Amino acid sequence: MRARVSALIDQLKSQRAAFGAIVAMSIKAAGALMTLAVFTLAARAMTADDFGSLAIWFNAVGFLAVAAVFGQDTLIARSFGEYAGRSDYARAWGAYRFGWTLTLVSGVLFAATMVVCAPLFFPGVANTVLLSAAFFLLTQTILHYSSHSARAVVGVLVSEASRELIWRAILLAAVVWGAFHQGLTRAEFFVIAGVGQLLSLAFASVSVWRVCRKQEAPAASYADRSKWLSRSLPMWQSAMLEAASMYFDVLLIGYVASPAAAGDYFAAARIANVFLMALTGLNTVTVARSASLYFSGNAQKLQELLRSIALVSTAMLAPLLLLIYIFGGQFLTLFGARYAADYLTLVILATGCFVMSTCGSASVVLLTTGQEKLYSRIIAGATFARVALTGLLAWRFGAPGAAAGWTLVNVPLFMLLSAICYRKIGVDPSILSLLSPLRERMRASSQVAGRAQTGADMNF
Numbered sequence: 001m002r003a004r005v006s007a008l009i010d011q012l013k014s015q016r017a018a019f020g021a022i023v024a025m026s027i028k029a030a031g032a033l034m035t036l037a038v039f040t041l042a043a044r045a046m047t048a049d050d051f052g053s054l055a056i057w058f059n060a061v062g063f064l065a066v067a068a069v070f071g072q073d074t075l076i077a078r079s080f081g082e083y084a085g086r087s088d089y090a091r092a093w094g095a096y097r098f099g100w101t102l103t104l105v106s107g108v109l110f111a112a113t114m115v116v117c118a119p120l121f122f123p124g125v126a127n128t129v130l131l132s133a134a135f136f137l138l139t140q141t142i143l144h145y146s147s148h149s150a151r152a153v154v155g156v157l158v159s160e161a162s163r164e165l166i167w168r169a170i171l172l173a174a175v176v177w178g179a180f181h182q183g184l185t186r187a188e189f190f191v192i193a194g195v196g197q198l199l200s201l202a203f204a205s206v207s208v209w210r211v212c213r214k215q216e217a218p219a220a221s222y223a224d225r226s227k228w229l230s231r232s233l234p235m236w237q238s239a240m241l242e243a244a245s246m247y248f249d250v251l252l253i254g255y256v257a258s259p260a261a262a263g264d265y266f267a268a269a270r271i272a273n274v275f276l277m278a279l280t281g282l283n284t285v286t287v288a289r290s291a292s293l294y295f296s297g298n299a300q301k302l303q304e305l306l307r308s309i310a311l312v313s314t315a316m317l318a319p320l321l322l323l324i325y326i327f328g329g330q331f332l333t334l335f336g337a338r339y340a341a342d343y344l345t346l347v348i349l350a351t352g353c354f355v356m357s358t359c360g361s362a363s364v365v366l367l368t369t370g371q372e373k374l375y376s377r378i379i380a381g382a383t384f385a386r387v388a389l390t391g392l393l394a395w396r397f398g399a400p401g402a403a404a405g406w407t408l409v410n411v412p413l414f415m416l417l418s419a420i421c422y423r424k425i426g427v428d429p430s431i432l433s434l435l436s437p438l439r440e441r442m443r444a445s446s447q448v449a450g451r452a453q454t455g456a457d458m459n460f
Contacts, residue, residue, distance in 0.1 A: 082291050097220050
């Protein structure tokens with residue numbers, strides 16, 4: 001009877017994990033669709049070169065925002081989960097406040113540096129565009145930390161709603177209004193996005209404050225400040241390298257080819273990004289629980305969580321890949337008729353993203369279970385290889401070549417990370433983990449059959 005009750009409880013937990021993964025992926029997908037709508041409207045209202053210029057600026061600021069948070073978005077997921085798992089809430093809240101202090105200081109410095117240094121690389125940029133982009137850089141940096149810390153403290157629903165939905169809904173409304181009136185400039189685009197991110201920050205901060213007040217949290221302890229700083233550096237390096245993988249392609253294509261080619265790649269990448277957004281949604285579920293499960297000795301529960309997430313991911317994304325294969329050209333015409341020619345670029349990117357999603361949340365597990373230095377070294381080597389190959393193929397073949405370079409490096413990288421996660425941590429985040437229960441049942445059946453045969457031989 002106890003065994004049955006225990007099995008029922010485990011099944012309910014597994015279903016809850018799967019439900020959390022579905023919710024996170026759904027929110028990410030909604031955010032990706034809103035972003036897609038924003039840029040399709042912008043592409044239709046702009047020339048190819050103007051849209052490419054907006055894409056270049058958007059990606060440059062996105063990369064700088066990841067760098068400016070200085071790894072605190074990942075660190076708080078590990079630190080809060082680790083300390084809360086040990087019921088050490090003084091250090092947990094100390095880590096939370098430490099992250100806020102470092103994020104605010106770093107964000108202001110990065111924004112100020114951008115205002116000073118950007119005219120050296122873009123001498124013709126208007127001051128309104130520069131100041132609005134710096135404002136967007138600061139607000140996005142703050143939003144990175146506030147949403148990740150809210151995920152650790154409150155949960156996925158609050159963090160992802162603030163990170164993905166609120167500010168994008170405000171920006172989309174502004175772009176729709178601009179499309180039917182006088183249009184929307186780059187400066188207005190960044191200012192409206194920044195204001196929306198401030199509202200997202202307020203929503204997440206109020207939710208965290210309510211949890212803190214309800215728990216009657218003890219006075220924050222900063223005894224592990226030196227440990228947090230030492231962990232921040234490799235996490236920051238890893239985050240920048242991951243951001244380079246996400247944002248540098250458009251910048252690189254704009255440099256070695258043309259702004260129009262960068263816009264072509266950006267349009268295809270926005271659609272293929274739905275896969276990566278879904279993978280990020282899965283990572284939000286993993287990052288919220290991986291540290292606490294691992295450091296509390298519940299590796300088996302962590303494996304069950306990863307297995308549920310892998311199943312949900314593959315089941316939801318496989319039909320989407322098929323739709324892109326069949327209707328990819330029609331999807332691209334949302335940006336304008338000329339973008340239908342980028343079908344091959346979209347297929348290459350979507351296929352690579354789907355294979356990467358089947359590899360699971362290996363990066364999150366490695367970063368939150370003490371393997372951040374190893375992960376940083378691997379990502380560094382892969383990023384340099386990808387930038388070199390993407391730049392070479394983009395120069396030779398344009399947007400399809402850039403997509404091929406990105407895929408040829410990232411797909412083997414994600415497979416390698418899954419294998420390392422299984423070897424170092426003892427859990428398999430990939431879709432192959434679904435085969436483990438089958439192997440265990442087959443092994444158990446063979447053992448039972450062997451014992452039965454041995455008993456029969458002895459009776460004979």
